[in-house]
Amino acid sequence: MALREIIILPDKRLRQVCEPVKTVDDQVRALMDDMAETMYDAPGVGLAASQIAVMKRVAVVDASRDEDEGERVKNPIFFANPEITWVSDEMAEYEEGCLSIPEFYELVERPAGCRVSYLDYKGKNREIECEGLMATVIQHEIDHLNGVLFIDHISKLKRDMVVKKFSKAKKRESAA
Ligand code: GNR
Ligand code: NI
Numbered sequence: 001m002a003l004r005e006i007i008i009l010p011d012k013r014l015r016q017v018c019e020p021v022k023t024v025d026d027q028v029r030a031l032m033d034d035m036a037e038t039m040y041d042a043p044g045v046g047l048a049a050s051q052i053a054v055m056k057r058v059a060v061v062d063a064s065r066d067e068d069e070g071e072r073v074k075n076p077i078f079f080a081n082p083e084i085t086w087v088s089d090e091m092a093e094y095e096e097g098c099l100s101i102p103e104f105y106e107l108v109e110r111p112a113g114c115r116v117s118y119l120d121y122k123g124k125n126r127e128i129e130c131e132g133l134m135a136t137v138i139q140h141e142i143d144h145l146n147g148v149l150f151i152d153h154i155s156k157l158k159r160d161m162v163v164k165k166f167s168k169a170k171k172r173e174s175a176a
Contacts, residue, residue, distance in 0.1 A: 007100060014144070020057045031056065036076045046059065062075055078120060078121045079120075079141070086115040090112040113131040115130075116138055
């Protein structure tokens, strides 16, 4: 297992559409392991492969909030080729953040519940129904696999502001 570098806005790879995996083989499982390690280290509640510059439709989510003596209890769910098969009419608002847009948080409205079909760590076809934080995070991760970021769901004024801020920071960095 290895920690991978998380790429940040305005990296163009965050805007690319990821490719489905053919099968969940050992190489894909090694990617999943690295993604979990990187997510827990960050720390975050989800991570899409494109955030570590691997353009495959793979994501990991751990929206459980259990702690044991201050240690996070690890319960990662691995998704290959996730697809939303149903969304609720009911909507829910969460303050979202993204490891690729550090220290920026904004309210986003999404369907409160959804069903997702996917291949699990063993390559088995599964479908789950989610609500609460889990529903928000899996929708956020599937967006990533399609080159969509949570700032695409907020006002253009706020989006332009945050993109400008990160573009300036990148320019300063390359000038230094
Ligand atoms: O760690 C994360 N927290 C979070 C909070 C609210 C809604 C979505 C998320 S996902 C984010 C990690 C991340 O960037 N995943 O792509
Ligand atoms: Ni994100």
